[in-house]
Amino acid sequence: MPPTGDNDPELLYTRWGRTAAHRHTLVNVNEFIGLNGATPLTSIVGFDPWRLYPDVMHILHLAVIPDVVxxxxxxxxxxxxxxxGRKRDDRLEELWQLxxxxxxxxxIVERAQRKLFSxxxxxxxxxxxxxxxxxxxxxxxxxxxxxxxxxEMALQKxxxxxxxxxxxxxxxxxxxASxxxxxxxxxxxxxRFDCERFYNDYLVMRGGYNHLAQRALSLQLPRWHCRPKLHQWEHAVLDYLPRNPRYTSNFLGEDFVRRAKALALRSHANWMSRHVLLRYVLQFCLARRE
Known part of the structure; x- marks a missing residue:
């Protein structure tokens, strides 16, 4: 079960799950505008912070999972x-071959490069x-x-x-993986069945991850990074189900954030937010135009 009590400042949000205290501090529309200011996005009829869906690609596949790897x-x-192998590089070579x-x-064509295993x-x-x-x-x-x-192979060996x-x-x-x-x-x-499985998988992952992060801290090893995006994944699991996170992922362009920033720099200040928002809407919606 998820732990209770205060958060460990070394591990950010170590109190997690449906009963975590921070779950009662999420903002409404007025609080969101008060924190971030009014933008073209907030002026859209029906805007609500809860409609800002998590991008699982940027949370998991470009942040949390690479940390795990x-x-x-x-x-x-x-x-x-x-x-x-006598040296770490020798052992990494065997891992690369595997x-x-x-x-x-x-x-599988899309693979990590060899240099990752060094x-x-x-x-x-x-x-x-x-x-x-x-x-x-x-x-x-x-x-x-x-x-x-x-x-699984490591446990068997x-x-x-x-x-x-x-x-x-x-x-x-x-x-x-599940x-x-x-x-x-x-x-x-x-x-409903998959939602329950998804939630239980998250509990297994987060429980093990916290144990590993606490162990790494005690040994002063820079591993099992508890970055804020790990906490964002909790909101993706607890707040947006039964919506499948895969359908709010920006897999049309992994480099979208860099391109959006470049577009913002080229835009006039009065129209910057509108230009960036329009680019995002076009890129995200074209895949679902049919």
Whole structure:
């Protein structure tokens, strides 16, 4: 069950779930305008903050999941218990071969680049940000399922020597894969059974993730980053179901944020918000024009 009490400031929103205190502090329209100011978006008839749907691509596939990928790869190559090799790079090479074989067996074209499996990117002394040039959002979606396979493989290899660490990792990876599968196979609105599964998967993921983050902090390891987008995913799960998050994802353009900022810089100040909003509306709605 989700924990109760005050939040741990080191881990941001560690109190999570339907009973979390912060769930009673969400804003209405007037509070939203008071905080952010009036914009062309807020002037639209029927505007409500609850209609600002989460973009699962930018929350999960370009932020939270890459954090998980980095953390899992580092955890599994800290020693030779799972992958052999004197150096971390040697163990990462074996991990890369496993990933490449998995992609080839599944005819997966969108893959993470080889350099992701190296200490040139996987630093052990800082939080790592993975560039979209190394692993784009589509490759990340496939990587989620690879992590689930990897977690199960690690438990089988370790057998009775598997610790809570390995069960937490496997649980987090399995839960992310299960949620992704529900989104991919579900319609625009999920049925009651899938909604309950989705919520339970989130509890499994978040519980394991918090254990891993607390362990990393106690060991002073920059892993299992509890970034605000992890909390945004909670709102996507708890506040927007039965709406399938996949249908509010901006997969038409992963680089939309950069292009929107460039457009804003070129626009006259009086029309900047309208130009950016129009670009977003066109890009997002064209896919559903039929």
């Amino acid at each position: 980095v953390s899992v790869f580092l955890e599994y190559t800290d020693d030779e218990s799972i992958f052999s 990933y490449r074989s998995w992609c080839e067996d599944g005819n 200490t040139a990117i996987l630093k052990n002394n800082q939080y790592v940000e993975i560039s979209q040039k190394v692993m784009n959002a589509t490759a990340c979606r496939y990587m989620i399922f690879f992590l689930a396979v990897l977690g 370790l057998g009775p020597q598997a610790s809570n660490l390995h069960y937490w990792i496997a649980g987090v990876c399995w839960a992310f 949620m992704e599968r529900i989104m991919l196979h579900g319609d625009r609105f999920l049925n």
